[in-house]
Structures are given as C-alpha cells and as structure tokens.
Amino acid sequence: MISFFNRASIFSVIATCFFIPFSTAFTALFSTMAVLFWFLSGRFLNFPKILKNYPTALVSLLLFFLFIIGLLYSPAELSDALSNLKKYRELLFLPIVISLLDGRPGAKSNAINSFIAGCIFLMLVSFFMKFGIIPSDRYGNSLVYHITHSFFMALLAFWSAHRTADSKQYRYFWLCVTLAALANISYVAPGRIGMLVLIVLGLLFCTQRFSFRMQIAAVLILSGLCSALYYSSDNISSRINKAIAEVRAYEHEHGCSRTSMGMRLDWYIDCVTLFQKKPLFGYGTGGFAVAHDKLIKGTGVQRTDNPHNEYLFIAVQLGSVGLFLFLLLFFLALLKSSKMVRPDGWLLQGVVISMATGCLLNSFLYDSQQGHFFAFLAAVLLASSQRHSLTFFRTGENFRTISNKF
Template sequence: MQHATKDSYPLILARSFAVIALFAVPLSTAGVNIAATLFAVCALLSPEVWRNWRSLFTDRVSAAALLLAAVLTLSLAWTTADRVHALDFLMKYRKLIYLPLLVLTFRDCRTTAWTTAAKWALFSALTFLLLLSCSNYFGWTSIGPWHSNTDPIRRAWVFKDHIAAGIMMALLFYLALNFAKHARARAAKMALYAVALLAIVNVLLMMQGRTGQIIAILFILIYVVTYFTSLRGVKPWVRWGSGVVLVAIAGGLVYAALHSHGSRLAETNDEISAYETSNKNTSMGVRIVFYRRSLELLAERPIIGHGVGTVQYEFDAYARNNTGAAAATAGNPHNEFLLMGIQLGAVGIALFVFLLVQIGRTAIELSEPARTIVFAYLFAFTIGCFANSLLLNFTEGNLFIFLIGIFLSCRKGTPAQA
C-alpha cells in the first residue's frame, strides 16, 4: 500500500491483523482470538499509537467505550456474584478495550486502502458463509460444528448458530443491495443482486433465526422506501412498474417467512400462548420469564445494579423450586439493555446507549461506503440487542467492535486510494 513506507511496521501489522480478525468473525472463533491478540500486541508496539494516546479522551466513541468498560470493572466492588465467575464474565467485555485501540490504530490512515480491504474481506467472508449455509441446507455438504443433518432447525447452520448467522445474513443482504446500486460493471451488479437475493432467502426461509428475520424485514422496508425516493424524476411508468415488481418480491418473501411450515417467526404466537396457558418451556416463553425477572432485579437496585456477572446467580434463585419455563435459567437475560441494567442499573443502560449514540454521531461524518456499512450494522446490532445480549456474545460483539473500529477511520476528506 502506498503509505507502507511511512508507517511503522508494527502499525502495518496491527492494521493487517485487525482486518484479518474482521474476516474471521463469521468463520472461526479461534481465528478471531488469535488475530485480535496479535492486533493488540502490534498496536501496543506501534509508536504512532502511543503518540496519539491523548485522543482517547477527545474521541467520543473511544471515551464512551472506555467509560463503559471502566464502570463494568468497578462493579466488581459491589457484585453479588462469586468473584471468580464475575471476573470471567467481565472478560467477555474485554472486546470494549479493542475499540479505542482500533480507533488509534486507524486514526491517521492516509488512504482508504485499509477500509477497502476490510470491506471486501467482510463481504467475502459473509458470502462464503452464505454459500456453505445454502449447501448444507440442500444436503450437498455437511460442513461446520453447528450443522446437523438430523435436526431440521440446524440444517443451514455452519460455523455459527441461527442468531449470529441470521444477523450476519441480514447484514449481507443489505450490503449487497447497496454495493450493487453503486457498481459500475453490469456483471458485478448482477452478481451482487444475486448474493442479495440468496442472502434474503437464506435468512427468511433457511436459517430460522427470528432476530435475523426481523432485521431482514426491516432492511427490506428501508430499501423499498429508499428505492422509491431515488426514483424521483424518473418516468412514472418506469417508477411504478419497477416498484410493483420490487414490492411483490419483497412481500412474497416476507409472507413466506411469516407463514411457511416450520418457520420460527410464524411460531411466535403459538410459543407465547403455550407459555401463558401451560407454562411450557418455549423460546419465547423463556424470554418473557427472563424479561420479567430482569425488571424485578432492576427495581431492586435501580441506580448501580447488582454488579458484573450477577445474572446467573440471581436467575438461579428465581428458578429454584419452579417448573416449566419458570424453571429456566441462564447467564444473561437475552437482552443487552436489561443485562446492563441488572449489572449496572440505570447508569449501565445510559452508558450503553451513550456508546451507541456516539457511534451514530460519528458515522454521520463518514464517507461512503463506510457510512452505509457502519449504519447498517449499528441498526442491526441495536435492534438485535432488544432480543439478545449481542455485546456480550462473541460473534456479534466482535463483529460490532472490529467493524466499527476500522470503518470509523474513513472520515470525509480522507484521500482516496491511489
């Protein structure tokens, strides 16, 4: 790359390992751990990172991430959980430290070469995962530790479960549509539209992850609205003709997701009814139980919470001597906002929302396509956090950190790649 002779070798290696970590997120847990560790080591050896350390306190995203990580660490002083368990749980949030380190590492990029590499690394990894998922679903292959030929729900799984993979396929769908819109070559445009179509079919009909399905449907609505907005000034018959085709395709896919046999999205009402009438241990029933417990725990300590890692201990106490869904327990309530509330009270929820808002504010300043990439996953991540603890989760959390950390460097005015 053009600026390789000007940047130190540790900085170049740090940026390289960050891109590799982003590429590995959809495919390999071990790959992410290795690449992320090497990124951190090389970043800390880079003189450029130490030269700019004061910007940690002036960059709003870095400051928000460090503040949330600091309060989580301080909550060890009042946690009601076992100290060893609390420390282990805290380590799952260590990815927050990577965010300011990524901002420092990519801070003075002189070209968009690194973000271009990151863009296609992520897109290629997601597309590869999509192809393997479809191949597994049709029985052509049996690849991946999460795949099962006997369990119909896991037929399309590869390296990740339906929640993580569903969210990533929804993201791939939206990115492929956006990239296709700006592609110049006709062949590239058609290939990207094909990826988008395959991705939306995968997430709505194959993967069976409700979170991913909801996000995908919202992405469809966003795309339809922006599509009609972009056709202002076009001949009416072209606008309405293409619009009818687009709405018909989108509506058909959404209808199939809501009504097809075995669709978990279609089973939502049945699961809630089964829980309410017979305390049946269903996925939606357990979530309702967890959310009610979380609100009760939040009411007990509304300001600073129960401390990091306390959910398992508190949920076990609630589940004791109960049956069915009421006996369910877990280490998190499947909602990142409630998880922060239990651990850190209103302070934790405010800090988490503050982090999301600061990322959004900074993303406005980005040039394309970085702005679309950041906003797309920020939207998916925020929606997903209402039904899952995504910052805590390995795959979704690391994708959030490395995607945001790398692409936030693409501010307007960054020189283009030579």
C-alpha cells in the same frame, strides 16, 4: 521493526474482520494479535488523541471501566465475574482499532472487503451443506449457530445491496450476492433474529436511498416481498408462526414456560423486577446469574446466565448508569454517521441499527461474534470518517438521484 509491527497490526485487523462471521477461534486469535501489535508498534501513544477526537471510543472505554468497577460489588465469585468481564472485551477493541486505523484510509477498504468475503464464504458453505455437496456441521446447514448465521446473512444482503446501487462495473455480481443472501436467509437459515434484522435493514435502505415519494412505493414493494417469502418459504412461515403461538400461549406463571419465547419473556419480567430493586448501579459485573438464581428459587423458571436481551442484561448488572452509557454508545455512532460521507455513513448506520435490533432479543455485545462485529466494523468506519468514501464504490448516479427525478 516498527514498520513491521504496523503492517502486522493492520493485517490482524483485516484477518479478524474476515473470520468474524464464521470462526470464534480465529477471531479471538487475530483480535488478540491486533492488540499486541498495537502496543509493539507504538500506536497506543496516540490513544489520548483518539479518545479526544472520537467520543464513541471514549464512551466505549468508559462502559468497560464501569464493568471493571462492577467487579468490586458483584455477588458473583471472582472467577465468574472475571469471565463475564472478558465477554465485554469488545468494548476495548473499538477504541484500539480506531487507534490502529486512524489516518490509514486504505486499510479501511481492505478490512470491509475482508468482512464481506467472510460473509460470502459462510453463505457458500451453507448452500453447499444444504445441497449435500459437503456434510452438514453440528449447527445444521452452517458453520455457526443459526442466530449468528442469519444475522450475518441479513448484513450481507444490506451491504451488497449498497454495492449494487453504487458499483457500475460489478453491479450484476453484487445483485447476485444480494439475492443469494436473501435466498439463504429465507430458505436455508432458520434464525428469526436474522429475519427481523433483514426487515429493519430493508426499511433503513429505503430511507437512505430513496426520496420520500419513492420510499412509500419501496415500502409497499418490500411488504409484498415479505408476504411472498412468507407464503413461499416453510422456513419463514413455520418460524414466525411458532413465535406467535409461543407468545400467545405464554403465561407468567413460574414453571409454565419452556418455549424459546416463553423463557425469554420470563427472563425479561425477572430483569425488570431485579432492576427495580437496584436501579442505579445494579448488581455488579456477573451479578445477574446470582441475583436471578435467588429470584427464581422454588419456581419453575429456567435458569440462565444471561436474559437474551443486552439492554436488560446491562441494566441488571450496571443499573441505569450502565444502560445510559450503552445507549449513548449507539447514539454517538449514529450521530457521527449523519455527518459522514456516503456510503460510509449509511454503512455505519447499518452496523448500529442491526446491532441495536439484535440486542432486543439477544445479548449481542456479550456474544463473541456479534460483539466483535460491532467493535471492529464500527471502528473501521469511524476511523476514516473524515476521509473520502470507500474506493470500491464507484461515483455514479445512485437510487436517491434517480428517485428525485420522479
């Protein structure tokens, strides 16, 4: 029976990774099953060892406990505060998934393959909708909101580019996937956050794969590619021009900002004001909405339950203590990535950097799909950080080796 629960827990993790890019319902279902089988299999007994051996898991757990403490002094109704706490359950998933996968390197390959397959499925559905093969959904040419879609397309381009570099047998297949993901985010998906994450991940890829001399050439090529896409894609140019126009037209006068960027700037300024009033422990879990409502009373600022910036959101709720733990979570994961075998460490860097970038303009830890992505994929890579590199990467001459010859 224990053997069955162990297999079921691994299957649940793999299934969760597949559904993360396009289904919140199935992601919630299988992630819950993973926790259930974690208990039934007895893997929870190794939790103290996990927290000792994985500092990232410990910090994630501490941040979640801080959210629990935040319930005690939150001005929000208990039901609202608990609903807010539930949004951050991904902080629990990270150490639990590490506990499930610790010492099981084979599960890591399957989990990552499953996530990539989910991203490819999302991309194919998007193209089918674009060309009228299947009807468009309520989100347009995607199964998910455009911010979420573009984010996962940027990740797909980054991960498949690494596979292109390291795989000999399937190199051209992964090259086609990379180009298809770039085409999707450039000509189909309107999400600006995905475009930003794509640029950041592109720069990260250059630093990971090329020598310093080649990095300069790669950045120039990347800049030229961005320029070409800007002038050839109305999807990109119109979204960027709109963002620039909204920022230029912004004035912090309550009631004057109703654009996407204008509302965000209003909320960011309000967050700084709220943080200055309670800088140490903040307003408590779920306290942002209550505090912000009081601050904007009698003004024309748009009401919101989160400011679309995870750093400011946590800072207002949990103060500088919570913000420190959140930043420490990213820092420890990056620190560990620098000591991991390649390409595992590079992929973990991509997970952290993409999440950290997205959190500048959205509350990604608060959001279900991006939050699950960070918790599960970071855990999958961390859990086997002492193991050999992923089996689907073939040993061979990578871009860095080639570039060093020049």
